[in-house]
Amino acid sequence: xxxxxxxxxxxxxxxxxxxxxxxxxxxxxxxxxxxxxxxxxxxxxxxxxxxxxxxxxxxxxxxxxxxxxxxxxxxxxxxxxxxxxxxxxxxxxxxxxxxxxxxxxxxxxxxxxxxxxxxxxxxxxxxxxxxxxxxxxxxxxxxxxxxxxxxxxxxxxxxxxxxxxxxxxxxxxxxxxxxxxxxxxxxxxxxxxxxxxxxxxxxxxxxxxxxxxxxxxxxxxxxxxxxxxxxxxxxxxxxxxxxxxxxxxxxxxxxxxxxxxxxxxxxxxxxxxxxxxxxxxxxxxxxxxxxxxxxxxxxxxxxxxxxxxxxxxxxxxxxxxxxxxxxxxxxxxxxxxxxxxxxxxxxxxxxxxxxxxxxxxxxxxxxxxxxxxxxxxxxxxxxxxxxxxxxxxxxxxxxxxxxxxxxxxxxxxxxxxxxxxxxxxxxxxxxxxxxxxxxxxxxxxxxxxxxxxxxxxxxxxxxxxxxxxxxxxxxxxxxxxxxxxxxxxxxxxxxxxxxxxxxxxxxxxxxxxxxxxxxxxxxxxxxxxxxxxxxxxxxxxxxxx
Amino acid sequence: xxxxxxxxxxxxxxxxxxxxxxxxxxxxxxxxxxxxxxxxxxxxxxxxxxxxxxxxxxxxxxxxxxxxxxxxxxxxxxxxxxxxxxxxxxxxxxxxxxxxxxxxxxxxxxxxxxxxxxxxxxxxxxxxxxxxxxxxxxxxxxxxxxxxxxxxxxxxxxxxxxxxxxxxxxxxxxxxxxxxxxxxxxxxxxxxxxxxxxxxxxxxxxxxxxxxxxxxxxxxxxxxxx
Numbered sequence: 001x002x003x004x005x006x007x008x009x010x011x012x013x014x015x016x017x018x019x020x021x022x023x024x025x026x027x028x029x030x031x032x033x034x035x036x037x038x039x040x041x042x043x044x045x046x047x048x049x050x051x052x053x054x055x056x057x058x059x060x061x062x063x064x065x066x067x068x069x070x071x072x073x074x075x076x077x078x079x080x081x082x083x084x085x086x087x088x089x090x091x092x093x094x095x096x097x098x099x100x101x102x103x104x105x106x107x108x109x110x111x112x113x114x115x116x117x118x119x120x121x122x123x124x125x126x127x128x129x130x131x132x133x134x135x136x137x138x139x140x141x142x143x144x145x146x147x148x149x150x151x152x153x154x155x156x157x158x159x160x161x162x163x164x165x166x167x168x169x170x171x172x173x174x175x176x177x178x179x180x181x182x183x184x185x186x187x188x189x190x191x192x193x194x195x196x197x198x199x200x201x202x203x204x205x206x207x208x209x210x211x212x213x214x215x216x217x218x219x220x221x222x223x224x225x226x227x228x229x230x231x232x233x234x235x236x237x238x239x240x241x242x243x244x245x246x247x248x249x250x251x252x253x254x255x256x257x258x259x260x261x262x263x264x265x266x267x268x269x270x271x272x273x274x275x276x277x278x279x280x281x282x283x284x285x286x287x288x289x290x291x292x293x294x295x296x297x298x299x300x301x302x303x304x305x306x307x308x309x310x311x312x313x314x315x316x317x318x319x320x321x322x323x324x325x326x327x328x329x330x331x332x333x334x335x336x337x338x339x340x341x342x343x344x345x346x347x348x349x350x351x352x353x354x355x356x357x358x359x360x361x362x363x364x365x366x367x368x369x370x371x372x373x374x375x376x377x378x379x380x381x382x383x384x385x386x387x388x389x390x391x392x393x394x395x396x397x398x399x400x401x402x403x404x405x406x407x408x409x410x411x412x413x414x415x416x417x418x419x420x421x422x423x424x425x426x427x428x429x430x431x432x433x434x435x436x437x438x439x440x441x442x443x444x445x446x447x448x449x450x451x452x453x454x455x456x457x458x459x460x461x462x463x464x465x466x467x468x469x470x471x472x473x474x475x476x477x478x479x480x481x482x483x484x485x486x487x488x489x490x491x492x493x494x495x496x497x498x499x500x501x502x503x504x505x506x507x508x509x510x511x512x513x514x515x516x517x518x519x520x521x522x523x524x525x526x527x528x529x530x531x532x533x534x535x536x537x538x539x540x541x542x543x544x545x
Numbered sequence: 546x547x548x549x550x551x552x553x554x555x556x557x558x559x560x561x562x563x564x565x566x567x568x569x570x571x572x573x574x575x576x577x578x579x580x581x582x583x584x585x586x587x588x589x590x591x592x593x594x595x596x597x598x599x600x601x602x603x604x605x606x607x608x609x610x611x612x613x614x615x616x617x618x619x620x621x622x623x624x625x626x627x628x629x630x631x632x633x634x635x636x637x638x639x640x641x642x643x644x645x646x647x648x649x650x651x652x653x654x655x656x657x658x659x660x661x662x663x664x665x666x667x668x669x670x671x672x673x674x675x676x677x678x679x680x681x682x683x684x685x686x687x688x689x690x691x692x693x694x695x696x697x698x699x700x701x702x703x704x705x706x707x708x709x710x711x712x713x714x715x716x717x718x719x720x721x722x723x724x725x726x727x728x729x730x731x732x733x734x735x736x737x738x739x740x741x742x743x744x745x746x747x748x749x750x751x752x753x754x755x756x757x758x759x760x761x762x763x764x765x766x767x768x769x770x771x
Contacts, residue, residue: 117570184584187583191583192576219590219591223594230710237686239689239702239710240687246700247699249606256598524570529572
């Protein structure tokens with residue numbers, strides 16, 4: 001044991017004490033040229049929150065427009081642009097990069113005891129590609145908007161729409177590269193840079209979920225890339241791959257698009273599952289029940305995700321046999337998802353649960369993911385889907401999965417790791433208020449839409465029959481509560497940067513490696529590479545005794 | 546020879562000296578080497594999937610417009626395509642030799658081999674230029690720019706759309722590859738590589754083999770299969 005006069009309880013010598021990744025060097029330039037995964041993670045965090053704000057504003061506008069059955073604040077084409085930009089910003093700017101690129105970048109190396117990701121400069125390049133893609137998307141908004149829906153369906157997107165489709169799709173194409181490179185970087189990092197003793201089965205489960213996510217990013221995103229290139233060329237030169245009037249096949253676009261975008265749904269949800277696992281394990285103060293089952297179910301979800309894209313096309317005219325097969329395969333995803341659900345509950349069972357703010361988000365995740373996942377089964381069932389196809393039921397379902405589950409997990413993770421990232425504690429009370437309004441507002445807004453959907457309200461419609469008006473208005477009121485909840489959460493976190501109390505190294509009593517270094521961490525994460533002797537989530541004997 | 550040394554191309558691990566820069570976050574040189582190689586392989590997987598979408602589109606439209614595809618593929622120049630295939634396979638061979646000579650500290654030989662590879666790549670593009678200008682002259686451009694009138698079957702433009710997309714994206718890869726080979730060549734001139742450190746040469750080599758491999762599939766698919 002080293003002398004305590006020269007080394008503090010974290011093993012930091014006097015030379016590094018008081019220094020961290022935030023104050024090591026100063027100035028904007030030092031941030032823009034950094035190769036430190038923690039700084040890159042923070043820059044991603046700020047970027048995806050801006051994307052979230054942008055998508056959120058469009059969401060509130062869309063909901064406001066739907067307050068009345070006829071025109072409320074915008075005309076039909078503006079409405080098409082508003083919901084397209086809401087979808088595109090939320091999916092591509094926020095939810096796909098949200099957890100992997102921000103929290104993942106920050107914590108993946110910390111959790112395996114590495115100094116950085118395998119390719120730090122490539123990591124910075126990913127961030128710049130994300131920014132370049134975002135600029136193209138913003139340019140599309142400024143130069144006439146996009147009104148195709150975030151799916152860019154042909155032939156509307158390739159020949160009919162007069163808006164800035166090329167700029168938007170090129171932006172998504174560039175962001176796809178960013179996603180691929182981040183995934184590639186993570187896979188290599190997890191394979192090559194684990195600290196001594198950190199075997200695969202000792203890794204925190206968040207990392208297994210990021211590993212599964214990265215596999216999907218690397219294997220699915222290139223197909224989206226070529227699809228968007230074909231779309232761009234189709235629009236520019238009328239080449240006839242997708243446009244039926246030129247001999248092309250619009251259903252081929254749907255196959256290509258969903259071959260990426262269905263796995264992309266799991267790019268969105270898997271990291272959320274990982275974050276939830278960390279929160280539940282830390283705050284139930286137990287080792288995760290069924291560690292390997294959760295780890296392998298992540299990988300299983302990643303693999304099955306490639307086989308189910310056809311369930312987006314039940315009514316596209318594909319053969320009934322194909323539809324039946326895709327329906328059958330779709331149900332398979334429920335198995336690993338159910339395994340996870342039961343293991344989370346098993347982890348909570350008999351745990352000494354503390355209801356910290358992250359834990360509230362973690363439990364909300366379980367609740368909302370259960371609803372989102374189970375309603376997915378309704379839609380996977382052929383006969384039921386024929387009724388529910390393209391109704392608000394679908395809208396409510398995917399909002400429960402993407403926003404209710406992933407975004408809630410993201411904000412839970414943000415609270416969970418905020419002290420580690422910033423070195424500041426936030427105001428618990430205010431954070432609870434923010435959480436409560438978010439949770440209530442979310443269910444208020446979107447549970448209403450399940451009812452709208454079963455009654456036949458089609459999605460994407462600008463005007464609607466008067467009979468739907470009360471429910472639409474009710475949903476819109478919920479969106480205001482939801483917006484207020486996020487605003488309070490944002491204020492709470494921003495305020496903590498100024499007035500928050502200094503965070504200890506381990507505010508929640510976590511068992512994973514990132515809590516074994518200072519808050520905020522020093523530039524190279526650990527002064528000496530940690531040697532891992534405990535299993536995942538195992539606490540040292542003196543702590544558990 | 547140990548298995549590890551075999552994986553390192555015949556170089557014993559102990560010979561990987563600390564003379565070159567090992568980035569701060571790697572514990573030792575061969576971890577860095579392995580990580581780099583794994584990264585390149587993963588990247589190549591994404592490249593194959595990128596082209597995979599086009600191969601998929603080709604297969605679908607070929608079955609949909611079979612007569613048109615048969616008719617259109619006769620407009621491609623088999624001789625030029627064949628020459629390019631030979632040129633590219635040769636360049637892949639010299640690239641492989643260049644990696645080997647870099648491993649064996651034969652700097653001059655490496656330079657010559659990389660220069661030949663570069664020349665072959667340039668020759669490929671020159672042949673491609675003649676092919677393209679011939680197509681453009683005949684009005685065989687894809688889609689809205691397709692002006693050739695003497696086709697018996699419908700939708701010949703789709704064949705050329707896929708042809709130009711596939712060969713065009715492949716051509717971009719050739720150009721990028723030339724840049725990379727040139728970069729390796731200049732670094733080799735500066736004595737940066739040795740039996741202890743040749744990872745960039747090998748990684749660029751892997752990329753170049755993929756460029757060659759894609760063409761080996763493109764050539765029969767577009768030029769030969771009728």
